[in-house]
Amino acid sequence: xxxxxxxxxxxxxxxxxxxxxxxxxxxxxxxxxxxxxxxxxxxxxxxxxxxxxxxxxxxxxxxxxxxxxxxxxxxxxxxxxxxxxxxxxxxxxxxxxxxxxxxxxxxxxxxxxxxxxxxxxxxxxxxxxxxxxxxxxxxxxxxxxxxxxxxxxxxxxxxxxxxxxxxxxxxxxxxxxxxxxxxxxxxxxxxx
Numbered sequence: 427x428x429x430x431x432x433x434x435x436x437x438x439x440x441x442x443x444x445x446x447x448x449x450x451x452x453x454x455x456x457x458x459x460x461x462x463x464x465x466x467x468x469x470x471x472x473x474x475x476x477x478x479x480x481x482x483x484x485x486x487x488x489x490x491x492x493x494x495x496x497x498x499x500x501x502x503x504x505x506x507x508x509x510x511x512x513x514x515x516x517x518x519x520x521x522x523x524x525x526x527x528x529x530x531x532x533x534x535x536x537x538x539x540x541x542x543x544x545x546x547x548x549x550x551x552x553x554x555x556x557x558x559x560x561x562x563x564x565x566x567x568x569x570x571x572x573x574x575x576x577x578x579x580x581x582x583x584x585x586x587x588x589x590x591x592x593x594x595x596x597x598x599x600x601x602x603x604x605x606x607x608x609x610x611x612x613x614x615x616x617x618x
Contacts, residue, residue, distance in 0.1 A: 438472025460605035549593025
């Protein structure tokens with residue numbers, strides 16, 4: 427059985443921004459669940475509000491990942507909350523490169539896919555063009571990190587992922603589009 431760990435924020439967790447109590451979309455909607463089949467185990471480690479971990483937090487992820495070893499693939503999609511908290515692209519790049527390197531060393535020979543989230547849109551959480559432009563540049567930043575580190579890269583902008591009224595979170599259709607896109611990426615054996 428293939429085992430995939432998904433590390434991400436609320437879009438990996440499956441947060442439903444239209445719910446009144448901060449609940450999740452149903453399992454049959456979440457992209458992580460849509461990857462699951464009789465030959466694939468998917469461990470969803472998404473957390474609402476999660477930023478890219480810093481070195482002081484690595485021990486938490488060491489314990490988390492080692493609990494599930496052996497792992498075939500780790501999918502990382504983070505960075506949106508870092509942008510929303512005002513971090514610049516250089517800070518995000520440094521943190522993501524460090525975290526990806528940590529995971530590569532922790533589980534050698536595991537396929538790591540670094541995913542750039544879809545570009546934010548004007549909405550409840552996204553009031554400025556500057557924030558949209560910075561989020562649009564994450565793909566370039568993450569592609570460069572992936573190339574340097576020899577891990578795979580995927581840009582969710584390639585998959586027509588629709589966002590809700592807040593400009594950040596996936597719609598139900600967005601989850602389905604993301605699942606379709608990442609499934610194709612998982613089937614490819616190309617390195618980058």
